[in-house]
Amino acid sequence: MEIIKTDVAIIGAGGAGLRAAIAVAESDPNLKVALISKVYPMRSHTVAAEGGAAGVKKPTDSLEYHFHDTVGGGDWLCEQDVVEYFVAQAPVELTQLEHWGCPWSRTEDGHVNVRAFGGMKIERTWFAADKSGFHILHTLFQTSIKYPSIKRFDEHFCVDLVEEDGRCQGVVVIDTSTGEFALIEAKSVIIATGGAGRVFRESTLGGIVTGDGLALAYRHGVALRDMEFVQYHPTCMPVTGLLFTEACRGEGGYLVNKEGYRYLQDYGLGPLQEKPKNKYMELGPRDRLSQAFFFEQQNGRTIEHPTLGSVVHLDLRHLGEAYLLERLPLIYEMAETFMGLDPAKDPIPVRPGVHYTMGGIKVDGKCASSLKGLYAIGECASVGLHGANRLGSNSLTELLVFGKVAGVDAAKNAESATAGNSANLLKQAQAVEQRVTALKTKTGGTEKIAVIRKEMAQTMEDGCGIYRVEKSMQATCDKLAELRERFKNINIDDKSSVWNTDWLTAIELDYQLDVALSMAHSAINRKESRGAHQRLDGFEERDDVNFLKHSEAYYVAGNAPRIALGDVKITTSQPAERVYGAAGDKADQERKESHD
Amino acid sequence: MTENLKIIEIEVLRYNPESDQEPHLEVYKVPFSDDMSVLQGAQYIKDNLDGSLTFRWSCRMAICGSCGMMINGIPKLSCSTFLRDYHPNRIRIEAMAHFPIEKDLVVDLSGFIEKLESIQPYIIPKEPRSLEQGEYLQSPKQFNDYIQFTSCINCTLCYAACPQFGLNSDFIGPAAVALLHRYNMDSRDGAAAERMELVASEEGVFNCSAVGYCSVVCPKQVDPANAVNINKTNAAKDYFLRFLSPKGGSK
Numbered sequence: 001m002e003i004i005k006t007d008v009a010i011i012g013a014g015g016a017g018l019r020a021a022i023a024v025a026e027s028d029p030n031l032k033v034a035l036i037s038k039v040y041p042m043r044s045h046t047v048a049a050e051g052g053a054a055g056v057k058k059p060t061d062s063l064e065y066h067f068h069d070t071v072g073g074g075d076w077l078c079e080q081d082v083v084e085y086f087v088a089q090a091p092v093e094l095t096q097l098e099h100w101g102c103p104w105s106r107t108e109d110g111h112v113n114v115r116a117f118g119g120m121k122i123e124r125t126w127f128a129a130d131k132s133g134f135h136i137l138h139t140l141f142q143t144s145i146k147y148p149s150i151k152r153f154d155e156h157f158c159v160d161l162v163e164e165d166g167r168c169q170g171v172v173v174i175d176t177s178t179g180e181f182a183l184i185e186a187k188s189v190i191i192a193t194g195g196a197g198r199v200f201r202e203s204t205l206g207g208i209v210t211g212d213g214l215a216l217a218y219r220h221g222v223a224l225r226d227m228e229f230v231q232y233h234p235t236c237m238p239v240t241g242l243l244f245t246e247a248c249r250g251e252g253g254y255l256v257n258k259e260g261y262r263y264l265q266d267y268g269l270g271p272l273q274e275k276p277k278n279k280y281m282e283l284g285p286r287d288r289l290s291q292a293f294f295f296e297q298q299n300g301r302t303i304e305h306p307t308l309g310s311v312v313h314l315d316l317r318h319l320g321e322a323y324l325l326e327r328l329p330l331i332y333e334m335a336e337t338f339m340g341l342d343p344a345k346d347p348i349p350v351r352p353g354v355h356y357t358m359g360g361i362k363v364d365g366k367c368a369s370s371l372k373g374l375y376a377i378g379e380c381a382s383v384g385l386h387g388a389n390r391l392g393s394n395s396l397t398e399l400l401v402f403g404k405v406a407g408v409d410a411a412k413n414a415e416s417a418t419a420g421n422s423a424n425l426l427k428q429a430q431a432v433e434q435r436v437t438a439l440k441t442k443t444g445g446t447e448k449i450a451v452i453r454k455e456m457a458q459t460m461e462d463g464c465g466i467y468r469v470e471k472s473m474q475a476t477c478d479k480l481a482e483l484r485e486r487f488k489n490i491n492i493d494d495k496s497s498v499w500n501t502d503w504l505t506a507i508e509l510d511y512q513l514d515v516a517l518s519m520a521h522s523a524i525n526r527k528e529s530r531g532a533h534q535r536l537d538g539f540e541e542r543d544d545v546n547f548l549k550h551s552e553a554y555y556v557a558g559n560a561p562r563i564a565l566g567d568v569k570i571t572t573s574q575p576a577e578r579v580y581g582a583a584g585d586k587a588d589q590e591r592k593e594s595h596d
Numbered sequence: 597m598t599e600n601l602k603i604i605e606i607e608v609l610r611y612n613p614e615s616d617q618e619p620h621l622e623v624y625k626v627p628f629s630d631d632m633s634v635l636q637g638a639q640y641i642k643d644n645l646d647g648s649l650t651f652r653w654s655c656r657m658a659i660c661g662s663c664g665m666m667i668n669g670i671p672k673l674s675c676s677t678f679l680r681d682y683h684p685n686r687i688r689i690e691a692m693a694h695f696p697i698e699k700d701l702v703v704d705l706s707g708f709i710e711k712l713e714s715i716q717p718y719i720i721p722k723e724p725r726s727l728e729q730g731e732y733l734q735s736p737k738q739f740n741d742y743i744q745f746t747s748c749i750n751c752t753l754c755y756a757a758c759p760q761f762g763l764n765s766d767f768i769g770p771a772a773v774a775l776l777h778r779y780n781m782d783s784r785d786g787a788a789a790e791r792m793e794l795v796a797s798e799e800g801v802f803n804c805s806a807v808g809y810c811s812v813v814c815p816k817q818v819d820p821a822n823a824v825n826i827n828k829t830n831a832a833k834d835y836f837l838r839f840l841s842p843k844g845g846s847k
Binding site: 040042047048092095098099100103106108109111112131135138146177206207208307333334337338449492493498499501502 | 731784
């Protein structure tokens with residue numbers, strides 16, 4: 001087996017991994033960086049983010065406003081010290097990206113422009129038309145080429161971590177183009193592999209979003225925190241789940257039901273606004289909007305489409321073709337290509353789809369996990385920024401702010417830590433090779449990957465959807481346990497070495513099943529409703545006495561995860577009623593008066 | 597569910613380097629609905645008929661650039677090309693032309709990546725600026741000068757379309773030149789002169805025979821042919837100006 005020695009290994013080369021790699025290279029050019037990704041960096045799913053990245057920009061805005069929007073938006077399950085750091089660093093990092101060439105959209109006078117986004121009190125979302133993630137990713141990838149200390153391992157698939165004396169000391173990878181294993185020894189390892197939304201059926205996500213890094217850390221004893229909080233984005237293309245950005249509504253789009261009625265006014269987001277008004281109507285937070293869809297459907301007010309199912313209409317027609325082409329060109333193209341309609345002339349049928357994993361690998365404010373030398377950043381991590389519901393446009397900024405933090409700290413750790421015992425690490429890597437190869441070479445399996453994957457995605461939607469009840473969550477837990485067993489009997493058609501995606505897909509499915517189990521068991525354990533976790537079986541209210549707590553799922557080999565509860569860090573914002581629209585303004589006013 | 601669906605025949609160029617002497621065609625019958633892309637057709641084959649069929653894909657929305665292939669001989673993204681547009685005829689999918697095949701529909705992109713890395717695809721600031729000074733300002737004109745050339749998704753369809761790249765794989769090619777041009781045209785950048793050497797080199801723009809097919813197949817309207825043309829002019833100008841000024845003529 002090939003052995004590669006490096007200082008910092010980064011798994012995943014999307015926005016977070018690339019930003020971290022650059023941070024290591026800038027803080028100590030003598031450190032070697034191994035940047036490992038199962039796809040070429042520019043294929044990473046950061047590429048599909050549309051709307052933009054949040055950071056205070058306008059003179060009328062403040063760090064305090066951004067803090068309160070984020071903490072309230074997260075239904076008070078955020079780590080508030082982490083949020084404070086985040087909002088302060090956000091504008092710095094977004095400016096840094098501008099210096100690196102990111103083509104942020106501009107105002108007439110040449111400054112970076114900002115747009116409105118859901119749950120944000122002031123416009124603070126920096127955007128590059130509606131291809132913000134694409135431009136962030138390509139800017140970071142291209143900038144990373146400048147640094148000779150970053151050695152990329154493109155199309156290398158990570159199958160395990162190696163550790164010694166309670167320290168992470170490297171990773172084991174498969175070179176996709178040859179099928180050969182390699183051990184990459186490292187003093188620091190950063191996981192930046194993105195979310196796990198593909199465990200659900202209808203999602204906005206690319207095929208690569210399979211939660212690999214979550215499962216890797218989890219199996220090494222690190223807790224997965226707040227995994228029950230899965231974000232449904234309210235405006236997705238039916239069937240495929242492809243995303244129509246929240247910026248559609250930030251720019252003034254309406255959501256209407258089958259009566260042509262802007263139904264959000266009935267869900268605590270009114271009164272009705274003609275023009276987009278921050279934190280009102282269509283600019284409410286994602287969890288509330290997806291929940292409103294659920295009730296519209298229950299009450300027979302959605303549009304029943306023969307092939308698309310239940311939908312509502314995203315109406316952009318009043319914005320006009322020219323404005324749509326300037327601000328939302330990708331949305332325009334997608335509506336035309338994939339749905340055969342012209343958004344300047346036709347309303348777009350949409351419904352909620354799974355979009356984001358709020359929870360993740362439990363790390364502290366410096367992105368360090370409980371396993372020494374192991375860090376996690378971005379969607380796979382739970383640094384404590386998003387709480388029970390992420391606000392749109394906070395996650396792209398998160399990649400930058402915490403990508404840098406992790407890079408700087410992983411570099412410091414690599415400078416002081418010693419390398420592991422190579423012989424011992426190699427022995428571990430060889431055992432990994434044997435185990436993973438056996439999955440491919442074994443014969444006589446009868447279960448198909450595609451069948452198990454489909455059943456997993458269906459049961460996750462059934463039990464862990466927008467609204468949840470004990471009975472269906474239990475059925476999901478049971479079904480996942482059954483699938484975990486059936487996975488042992490899997491068959492892999494392709495026995496070859498070169499580019500064996502049949503085999504790699506099976507390894508991904510193995511990761512997905514573990515992550516799905518952590519989600520379902522965290523969900524059934526949370527007997528309250530908060531943010532994206534909403535119950536209809538006697539636990540409809542938020543319960544701060546028992547559940548102002550993080551869920552922590554611990555891996556138990558061959559069994560259901562163990563769920564523990566952890567404390568939430570509160571600094572200045574005491575939990576209050578979470579309100580939007582006119583009620584939100586009233587609450588803001590009262591808070592202000594009580595401070596004066 | 598499949599009983600109401602129409603059936604299309606998909607002919608796939610298969611190649612497994614470990615067992616095949618050369619690529620060969622195999623035909624699969626795929627039930628499809630009108631909303632199904634060619635990519636979904638390939639996924640159907642992999643999930644139901646033959647798990648060893650190999651292709652790259654991810655986003656499904658024509659932005660990650662993974663899923664390019666030859667579809668009836670034309671380079672296209674398979675996620676945004678639809679089976680309904682070929683039915684009732686048979687459809688043929690093959691690996692992108694002009695690249696070595698690794699397996700089935702997967703081609704070796706390492707040469708393209710090296711080209712991308714060679715053009716210094718990052719801002720080399722004309723005037724350094726600290727973060728405390730805030731963003732660089734860009735007028736709408738300055739912005740419009742380069743924004744079109746930022747849209748490349750690195751799908752490499754333009755390389756599969758380019759006859760000159762087919763003849764000489766050292767040619768840096770349409771997408772890399774478009775990206776180079778993107779940085780040269782950015783008001784924040786001051787390194788056009790440094791990049792000129794590559795533009796005018798043996799691997800550079802003069803390989804292009806102005807067929808323009810690269811821009812026809814580009815799924816993002818980047819118009820790389822235009823970038824190549826402008827750089828031919830720039831390189832020619834630079835060549836003549838070198839006689840007048842030792843520093844050359846580029847900005």
